[in-house]
Amino acid sequence: MMPPSNSRGTATDAAQRPQGAKPVRVRRLHLPQKLRNLELFLLLIACGINAAAVVLVQLGALGHVDTTLVLLGAGLSVLVLCMHVVLRLVARDADPFILPIASLLNGIGIAMIYRIDIANGDAGWDSSAVRQTVWSALAIACAIAVLLIIRNHRVLFRYTYVAGFIAVVLLLLPLVPGLGREVSGARVWIGIGSFATFQPGEIAKIALAVFFAGYLVRNRDSLSMVGKRFLGMRFPRLRDLGPILVVWALSMSVIIFQRDLGTALLYFGLFLVMLYLATGRLSWVLLGMTLFLGGAVIASQTLEYVNGRFTNWLDALNPDVYGANGGSYQLVQGLFGLAKGGLIGTGLGQGRPDITPVPQSDYIIASLGEELGLAGLFAILALYLLFVARGFRIGFAGNDDFGKLLGVGLSFVVALQCFIVIGGVTRVIPLTGLTTPFLAAGGSSLVANWVIAALLLRLSDTLRNQPRLVI
Amino acid sequence: MNRELKRVSIVVMLMFVALLTSTTIIQVFQADSLTADARNTRTLYDGYSVERGAILVAGNPIAQSMPVADDYKFQRTYSNGPLYAPITGFMPINGSPTGLEHALNGELSGTSNAQFFDKINSLITGQNAKGASVEVTIDPALQQAAWDALGDLTGSVVVTEPKTGRILAMVSKPGYDPNLLTVHDNQKVTDSYESLVSDTSNPLIDRAINALNPPGSVFKLVVVTAALESGKFTPESTFPNPGTFQLPGSSSIVINSGGGTCGGGDTVTIATALRLSCNIPMAELGLQLGDKAIRDTAEKFGFNTDYSIPLNVSQSAYPLELDDAQLALSAFGQTSVRATPLQMAMVSATIANGGVEMAPNLIDQILAPNLSPLQSFEPRTLKRVMSAETAATITQMMVNGVQDGAASNARIDGVNVAGKTGTAENAADDPYTLWFTGFAPAEDPKYAISVLVEDGGGLGQTGYGNLLAAPIAKQVLEAVLNK
Numbered sequence: 017m018m019p020p021s022n023s024r025g026t027a028t029d030a031a032q033r034p035q036g037a038k039p040v041r042v043r044r045l046h047l048p049q050k051l052r053n054l055e056l057f058l059l060l061i062a063c064g065i066n067a068a069a070v071v072l073v074q075l076g077a078l079g080h081v082d083t084t085l086v087l088l089g090a091g092l093s094v095l096v097l098c099m100h101v102v103l104r105l106v107a108r109d110a111d112p113f114i115l116p117i118a119s120l121l122n123g124i125g126i127a128m129i130y131r132i133d134i135a136n137g138d139a140g141w142d143s144s145a146v147r148q149t150v151w152s153a154l155a156i157a158c159a160i161a162v163l164l165i166i167r168n169h170r171v172l173f174r175y176t177y178v179a180g181f182i183a184v185v186l187l188l189l190p191l192v193p194g195l196g197r198e199v200s201g202a203r204v205w206i207g208i209g210s211f212a213t214f215q216p217g218e219i220a221k222i223a224l225a226v227f228f229a230g231y232l233v234r235n236r237d238s239l240s241m242v243g244k245r246f247l248g249m250r251f252p253r254l255r256d257l258g259p260i261l262v263v264w265a266l267s268m269s270v271i272i273f274q275r276d277l278g279t280a281l282l283y284f285g286l287f288l289v290m291l292y293l294a295t296g297r298l299s300w301v302l303l304g305m306t307l308f309l310g311g312a313v314i315a316s317q318t319l320e321y322v323n324g325r326f327t328n329w330l331d332a333l334n335p336d337v338y339g340a341n342g343g344s345y346q347l348v349q350g351l352f353g354l355a356k357g358g359l360i361g362t363g364l365g366q367g368r369p370d371i372t373p374v375p376q377s378d379y380i381i382a383s384l385g386e387e388l389g390l391a392g393l394f395a396i397l398a399l400y401l402l403f404v405a406r407g408f409r410i411g412f413a414g415n416d417d418f419g420k421l422l423g424v425g426l427s428f429v430v431a432l433q434c435f436i437v438i439g440g441v442t443r444v445i446p447l448t449g450l451t452t453p454f455l456a457a458g459g460s461s462l463v464a465n466w467v468i469a470a471l472l473l474r475l476s477d478t479l480r481n482q483p484r485l486v487i
Numbered sequence: 488m489n490r491e492l493k494r495v496s497i498v499v500m501l502m503f504v505a506l507l508t509s510t511t512i513i514q515v516f517q518a519d520s521l522t523a524d525a526r527n528t529r530t531l532y533d534g535y536s537v538e539r540g541a542i543l544v545a546g547n548p549i550a551q552s553m554p555v556a557d558d559y560k561f562q563r564t565y566s567n568g569p570l571y572a573p574i575t576g577f578m579p580i581n582g583s584p585t586g587l588e589h590a591l592n593g594e595l596s597g598t599s600n601a602q603f604f605d606k607i608n609s610l611i612t613g614q615n616a617k618g619a620s621v622e623v624t625i626d627p628a629l630q631q632a633a634w635d636a637l638g639d640l641t642g643s644v645v646v647t648e649p650k651t652g653r654i655l656a657m658v659s660k661p662g663y664d665p666n667l668l669t670v671h672d673n674q675k676v677t678d679s680y681e682s683l684v685s686d687t688s689n690p691l692i693d694r695a696i697n698a699l700n701p702p703g704s705v706f707k708l709v710v711v712t713a714a715l716e717s718g719k720f721t722p723e724s725t726f727p728n729p730g731t732f733q734l735p736g737s738s739s740i741v742i743n744s745g746g747g748t749c750g751g752g753d754t755v756t757i758a759t760a761l762r763l764s765c766n767i768p769m770a771e772l773g774l775q776l777g778d779k780a781i782r783d784t785a786e787k788f789g790f791n792t793d794y795s796i797p798l799n800v801s802q803s804a805y806p807l808e809l810d811d812a813q814l815a816l817s818a819f820g821q822t823s824v825r826a827t828p829l830q831m832a833m834v835s836a837t838i839a840n841g842g843v844e845m846a847p848n849l850i851d852q853i854l855a856p857n858l859s860p861l862q863s864f865e866p867r868t869l870k871r872v873m874s875a876e877t878a879a880t881i882t883q884m885m886v887n888g889v890q891d892g893a894a895s896n897a898r899i900d901g902v903n904v905a906g907k908t909g910t911a912e913n914a915a916d917d918p919y920t921l922w923f924t925g926f927a928p929a930e931d932p933k934y935a936i937s938v939l940v941e942d943g944g945g946l947g948q949t950g951y952g953n954l955l956a957a958p959i960a961k962q963v964l965e966a967v968l969n970k
Binding site: 348351357389411412424428438439 | 488489490491492494495496498499500502503505506507509510511513514515517518519521522524526527528529530532
């Protein structure tokens with residue numbers, strides 16, 4: 017543990033000082049060591065749960081404890097503890113819950129991916145769990161780098177349009193011939209050679225959030241003040257419609273060219289929420305939703321894959337839909353798995369999540385539901401909700417609009433992604449291919465979400481460092 | 488901005504509430520129907536991956552799960568498969584189980600309510616749950632004797648214990664090997680199943696409890712019971728004894744088997760008619776009794792009723808509506824009267840047990856994996872079908888039938904066998920169905936038996952009950968009585 021630095025007096029120091037002695041200047045209302053100590057405490061619990069999960073998987077699926085994959089538990093623990101130390105150095109006042117939650121979700125994800133590996137007989141470099149651990153290392157390294165490089169989030173404001181440009185480039189990358197890869201119908205991957213595939217769209221969502229935040233803060237006045245009143249609402253001028261039309265076109269092109277409904281929904285939802293936050297105009301949201309729904313309805317009529325998704329969603333158990341090529345087989349198998357889990361689950365390593373196609377990525381939530389039951393899923397959803405709530409806190413407590421918008425945007429993107437993918441698996445909405453943040457196997461998703469965690473940590477640190485009278 | 492933020496927070500909350508609701512609906516409210524879905528392979532694998540309990544005969548497994556290294560973890564194997572197939576049934580990987588594998592699936596797979604605490608226990612200790620074993624009432628020596636006695640004939644032998652209703656032997660031929668249907672290869676299972684289904688001798692049918700044939704003369708036991716119980720008739724009641732009998736309201740004619748009158752004379756008694764198995768006096772008796780009296784007695788014996796042993800037994804039938812011609816025919820087990828071999832064994836067993844019918848039962852006890860009994864099956868009285876006097880009277884008539892009558896081929900030296908044969912007509916040119924039912928020893932009945940030979944025993948319309956069915960009963964009873 018770090019010794020208290022001299023420049024930052026603590027309340028304990030002050031309280032223990034004998035009466036009459038010259039009081040130390042108390043510069044801060046919040047006590048950084050307390051926050052970091054709480055974080056460490058929670059982190060150790062998270063690491064303990066992660067290690068226990070790997071052991072339970074081994075006991076359940078292998079029948080004995082095996083040391084070869086202790087690496088999985090220990091590796092991740094070392095990484096997140098490194099990040100904790102970095103936080104003690106460069107972001108002492110950062111939110112103490114974000115890192116433990118991310119670590120726990122990441123660890124449970126690795127345990128479940130490892131469990132699927134055992135069922136599939138994968139080991140060594142074939143093992144998704146080993147690759148996921150390596151990706152976690154890379155992702156956490158990126159997160160640490162973000163914390164070290166970005167000491168003040170306002171720096172990002174300067175790069176608003178650069179971020180926008182990067183987002184568009186990243187989105188277009190998979191369409192570049194020779195670079196793009198098509199996986200299960202969606203063209204959202206890039207690859208070099210036969211391996212190292214990457215989903216640039218995951219990173220693009222961060223760049224988009226930065227761009228939207230910067231752009232909206234600059235232009236909110238013209239977007240919110242001007243316009244004609246109609247039906248009790250102020251609608252924007254035609255020339256101010258530019259940005260929403262651009263983002264709409266972008267989302268539609270993702271649907272059409274990359275065949276990825278989920279990502280399009282994610283980007284557009286993010287934009288709408290940030291637009292609403294910045295302008296306070298419900299008319300924008302209505303306009304945007306009309307545009308998107310209109311586009312989606314047209315797409316479902318004209319694009320076969322979108323139409324299929326809707327049929328699978330509405331009529332999953334119909335034998336014809338179930339048996340069709342690209343039908344609801346996967347969805348229904350996921351439901352069977354969830355049903356098998358029931359209230360308390362089969363126990364880690366004791367279900368049959370491997371029956372469902374892609375149980376370690378798109379369907380990891382069904383796998384977890386099977387083995388941890390409804391109780392486990394509620395716990396996981398509560399973790400996500402808490403993570404998002406910590407992000408929203410930045411929005412509520414922050415006092416610069418760019419930071420507020422960015423914080424809420426980044427946490428909302430996590431919430432929306434959870435909703436789209438878990439809602440797809442549990443038939444709230446049509447199934448679309450997105451990764452479950454932190455849990456699902458996939459490097460790009462891990463990197464993106466850890467960077468989001470790092471940005472939220474940075475934002476929450478700045479928030480508490482700002483002098484203020486009342487919090 | 489905070490006002491908007493609050494609203495967005497509410498939207499996020501609603502999104503998560505939707506997820507909590509949807510997962511709850513799936514994992515709690517729809518869980519049962521999803522688990523029961525035929526396409527749910529998890530349910531199927533679960534049925535295999537628990538170490539399913541064994542089915543035991545006299546302590547030896549006739550069906551058991553052997554560990555194997557594949558997805559199913561256990562291979563169900565049947566020792567002496569064809570012999571016990573009507574009892575065990577089989578448990579295929581791609582279809583529904585049959586026989587006891589189906590009827591006691593909950594117990595065998597460890598999911599019945601009686602095993603609830605075992606399940607909790609295995610959840611806590613982390614040990615794999617095991618199913619309970621089922622001990623059946625079958626006597627292996629009798630089962631084997633019945634199997635051997637039936638030879639290559641198509642049919643069935645059922646032996647029960649009259650005092651308890653325990654089923655001691657239950658054979659159905661032609662048999663099949665259930666092991667062919669439990670291999671862990673979908674295609675092979677389907678092929679074996681298809682060839683069994685397309686086999687015209689229907690080997691998959693358990694004839695002991697599911698084959699419905701006209702009972703013919705063995706049904707006369709029911710009609711005589713109805714006559715004696717009515718109080719209007721005694722064994723010495725007489726009927727006209729013509730050589731032919733015209734059915735009322737019909738041009739059809741009934742004759743006695745073998746032609747001629749029934750033992751000579753102008754009149755004939757019920758006792759003689761039963762001993763010699765004559766049709767004309769029975770038709771006359773039936774017309775006098777009326778269909779209601781016969782139906783009531785038949786239903787007391789168990790006709791027109793479902794029961795489970797716990798295999799489901801097909802309903803033996805006495806028709807609900809009859810004209811006079813059909814009534815006369817029904818009195819000797821023709822027209823649309825139908826019976827299973829088990830039902831006829833129950834008729835004999837009831838007479839043997841002084842008129843009290845015991846519930847037929849195939850299960851002795853259910854044993855937990857640690858062999859402690861979970862459930863025992865005590866003999867259960869169904870009802871009194873007839874008075875003890877009537878039972879004694881009919882017993883005497885049946886003994887006479889074996890000693891000096893139409894069932895003479897069931898005679899065993901040194902043992903009084905009570906018996907009744909039957910030779911039932913099917914459609915005009917079809918082979919006869921041959922029957923024997925009875926019990927022994929007559930003074931202290933230990934075994935009630937019924938033998939069914941379908942397809943005329945290969946002799947078309949020239950075979951008869953005493954020629955083919957009675958010797959089978961004799962051979963089976965000798966195997967256990969002459970020890």
